[in-house]
Amino acid sequence: MRVTRRAASSAADKSDTKANAATPPVARVATPSAPPAPQAQVASAPQAQAAVDALPTAVAKPRVARRLTRPADDCDQTGLLAGKKALVFGVANDHSIAWGIARALHDQGAKVGFSSMASLIKRRVRPLANSIGSTFVEACDVRDDDEIRRVFERWHAKQGNLDILVHAVAFAEKEDLAGHFADTSRDGFHTAFDISVYSFIAMAREARPYMAPGSSIMTMTYYGAEKVVPHYNVMGVAKAALEASTRYLAADLGPSGIRVNAISAGPVRTLSAHGIAGFRTMYGAFKEVTPLRSYITIEDVAGVAVFLASPLSGQTTGEVIYVDGGFNILGLPVAE
Numbered sequence: 001m002r003v004t005r006r007a008a009s010s011a012a013d014k015s016d017t018k019a020n021a022a023t024p025p026v027a028r029v030a031t032p033s034a035p036p037a038p039q040a041q042v043a044s045a046p047q048a049q050a051a052v053d054a055l056p057t058a059v060a061k062p063r064v065a066r067r068l069t070r071p072a073d074d075c076d077q078t079g080l081l082a083g084k085k086a087l088v089f090g091v092a093n094d095h096s097i098a099w100g101i102a103r104a105l106h107d108q109g110a111k112v113g114f115s116s117m118a119s120l121i122k123r124r125v126r127p128l129a130n131s132i133g134s135t136f137v138e139a140c141d142v143r144d145d146d147e148i149r150r151v152f153e154r155w156h157a158k159q160g161n162l163d164i165l166v167h168a169v170a171f172a173e174k175e176d177l178a179g180h181f182a183d184t185s186r187d188g189f190h191t192a193f194d195i196s197v198y199s200f201i202a203m204a205r206e207a208r209p210y211m212a213p214g215s216s217i218m219t220m221t222y223y224g225a226e227k228v229v230p231h232y233n234v235m236g237v238a239k240a241a242l243e244a245s246t247r248y249l250a251a252d253l254g255p256s257g258i259r260v261n262a263i264s265a266g267p268v269r270t271l272s273a274h275g276i277a278g279f280r281t282m283y284g285a286f287k288e289v290t291p292l293r294s295y296i297t298i299e300d301v302a303g304v305a306v307f308l309a310s311p312l313s314g315q316t317t318g319e320v321i322y323v324d325g326g327f328n329i330l331g332l333p334v335a336e
């Protein structure tokens with residue numbers, strides 16, 4: 001699946017440039033253009049369907065697949081998510097995973113709204129929202145149930161129903177992302193769980209009345225939920241709870257036709273990630289050991305988010321899907 005980008009928005013282009021400057025280079029191998037296929041093998045979908053229709057009726061007729069993606073310049077009307085409406089929590093800046101997802105949802109035809117911390121809205125979030133023509137931008141501190149409820153009520157009042165909900169929010173105190181896990185304070189534990197886990201449950205609850213069958217909810221997790229990652233500490237335990245919450249919510253909301261999944265991303269250089277002691281060292285080594293030998297970008301994560309938001313994943317719920325270049329399959333990550 002290809003996530004296409006609109007070329008039109010100059011503001012978006014500027015933020016791309018910034019993001020690329022701060023994101024380590026990922027080897028982009030130019031794909032050599034394939035030699036032209038012999039004419040006889042090239043058939044348009046209508047031609048192929050006509051050939052199938054001409055088969056004797058006793059022979060089972062295979063279905064000819066329709067094209068699922070369209071060229072970038074008309075994907076606003078005809079993308080995978082045309083007509084869908086999405087609300088994205090967690091954009092801090094143009095390096096945020098939430099921003100990568102928002103842009104990709106938009107590129108596939110979805111109408112996207114944003115909710116972020118009040119302090120980020122004016123300088124960071126609104127310019128990004130403007131760059132994709134989004135007018136719905138609401139402040140919310142996810143520690144407050146009333147604020148969460150208000151965002152969804154305003155969404156409903158202005159936009160009607162909701163098809164896609166993206167939760168890309170996490171926080172732990174800096175001192176709890178360094179040193180020993182055993183030293184985690186009670187307050188630090190509460191804070192990490194309140195912001196990084198409970199907020200997901202609260203959002204799903206508030207979104208539910210406005211979501212029709214076929215809707216999709218997703219959150220962002222990390223491998224530190226399963227295995228010990230140095231300094232990830234309380235956040236690893238919070239992510240384990242977030243992944244369990246994903247399964248419980250999926251079971252709760254499944255009968256209403258609402259799917260709930262989590263994306264487990266490999267390390268991405270974002271504001272939050274830099275709060276983890278030793279992130280730079282871990283990040284540097286990642287490319288040398290992960291099977292696909294590449295850093296993870298917000299576009300990589302966004303591709304799977306588009307899949308989870310779309311009917312292509314219509315029977316997938318309660319899952320944790322990795323976007324980590326295969327890192328999680330390794331028993332002993334060793335650089336060559």
Ligand SMILES: NC(=O)c1ccc[n+]([C@@H]2O[C@H](COP(=O)([O-])OP(=O)(O)OC[C@H]3O[C@@H](n4cnc5c(N)ncnc54)[C@H](O)[C@@H]3O)[C@@H](O)[C@H]2O)c1
Binds near residue numbers: 096116268273
């Ligand atoms: N960056 C990585 O390496 C990585 C890897 C796997 C998973 N994730 C997860 O992806 C998600 C997005 O993080 P990111 O890396 O894009 O970093 P980010 O800093 O860009 O995003 C984190 C967001 O959480 C928001 N937030 C924190 N406390 C909040 C509160 N009280 N109320 C409302 N919003 C609040 C921040 O404002 C910010 O927008 C997080 O859940 C993170 O754990 C990140």
